[in-house]
Amino acid sequence: MLTINIHEAKTHLSRLIEQAARGESFIIAKAGWPMVKVMALDAPGAGQEKRLGFLTGQIAVPDDFDRMGNAEIESLFGS
Numbered sequence: 001m002l003t004i005n006i007h008e009a010k011t012h013l014s015r016l017i018e019q020a021a022r023g024e025s026f027i028i029a030k031a032g033w034p035m036v037k038v039m040a041l042d043a044p045g046a047g048q049e050k051r052l053g054f055l056t057g058q059i060a061v062p063d064d065f066d067r068m069g070n071a072e073i074e075s076l077f078g079s
Contacts, residue, residue, distance in 0.1 A: 002026040003034060 009016060009028045016026060016038065025039035
């Protein structure tokens with residue numbers, strides 16, 4: 001992620017805002033110390049990325065998935 005000092009950020013603010021709006025977030029630093037992260041408003045925050053349902057419609061789980069391979073397992077254990 002790009003880190004920019006405050007002076008450079010003030011000089012190129014318009015260009016940096018356009019970058020952030022396109023999803024290219026950056027960090028503004030003061031004397032080399034990170035101070036703030038600039039990102040698009042619609043970008044997910046830290047720890048807010050959706051994980052549940054991200055494969056909806058792309059995979060199918062068979063109804064008997066919990067019984068698949070029973071015959072092989074029984075033959076291995078002699079049941």
